[in-house]
Amino acid sequence: MITLDRHDGFREFVLARQQALMRTAYLLTGDAHLAEDLLQTVLVKVVGHWAKLSRSGNPEAYTRKALVNQYISWRRRERPELPSAVVPDRATxxxxxxxxxxxxxxxxxxxxxxxxxxxxxxxxxxxxxxxxxxxxxxxxxxxxxxxxxxxxxxxxxxxxxxxxxxxxxxxxxxxxx
CATH class of the missing domain: 1.10.10.10 (Winged helix-like DNA-binding domain superfamily/Winged helix DNA-binding domain)
Structure with a gap:
């Protein structure tokens, strides 16, 4: 007997798209640790909707949208510290x-x-x-x-x-x- 889990395919989706999603999260946040937190927060939300998302056929678009929305939500709540180091005009x-x-x-x-x-x-x-x-x-x-x-x-x-x-x-x- 085959038992279908409502999370079937989620692990494979994450493994296949993790690098691209992490890159997007990093480009949004500008910080590797915040990017990891952002992606993890979003993936927790995505797994909760996985059964419906996997049937709709475009979980990546939903996940990307969730990344952007979560990032914007975080930024509304608090302003993170920005790097203050001055970059030289030319690399030596x-x-x-x-x-x-x-x-x-x-x-x-x-x-x-x-x-x-x-x-x-x-x-x-x-x-x-x-x-x-x-x-x-x-x-x-x-x-x-x-x-x-x-x-x-x-x-x-x-x-x-x-x-x-x-x-x-x-x-x-x-x-x-």
């Missing part, structure tokens, strides 16, 4: 892309939670405007507006990243800034 003998990642991570931490979520979903998760709107529970127009404002804010707070933010593909997606 180091990898330029490593410096870019550090500066970008610090700049992302200074964005409003929804703006940060839009940037992460659009440019790291490579979601379309419609998919991003669905995850955030807003209109495509709001996604376009938030993207535009977030990129403009990044240009102000991290002008040293202009070479990344002036990519024609980003400008095309976000519109003129």
């Amino acid at each position: 003998g180091g990898d330029e892309s490593a410096l870019d990642r550090i500066v970008l991570r610090q700049a992302l931490a200074r964005l409003a939670p929804r703006q940060r979520a839009v940037i992460v979903l659009r440019f790291w998760e490579d979601l379309t405007e419609a998919q991003t709107a669905d995850v955030l529970g807003c209109s495509v127009g709001t996604v376009k507006s938030q993207t535009h404002h977030a990129l403009a804010r990044l240009r102000v707070i991290a002008p040293e990243l202009a070479h990344l933010l002036d990519d024609p593909e980003i400008v095309e997606v976000a519109g003129p800034v």
Whole structure:
């Protein structure tokens, strides 16, 4: 006799998608430990709805949306400390892309939670405007507006990243800034 557990497939889902979900959580929080906490909190919620989610056919979209919503909820309650170290203008003998990642991570931490979520979903998760709107529970127009404002804010707070933010593909997606 085969017994079906209401959590059948959850373990496999987590094992298959854990790295991608952790990356999203890290990009949202900017901190490895907070990202782990965020993902764990969300997975506890997801497992409670697993039977329905596994039947609906898109548990990853639900999980990604839950990550963003939980992150925004956390940020509303308290403002975490932001890194205060000043990054040098130029790397000395180091990898330029490593410096870019550090500066970008610090700049992302200074964005409003929804703006940060839009940037992460659009440019790291490579979601379309419609998919991003669905995850955030807003209109495509709001996604376009938030993207535009977030990129403009990044240009102000991290002008040293202009070479990344002036990519024609980003400008095309976000519109003129």
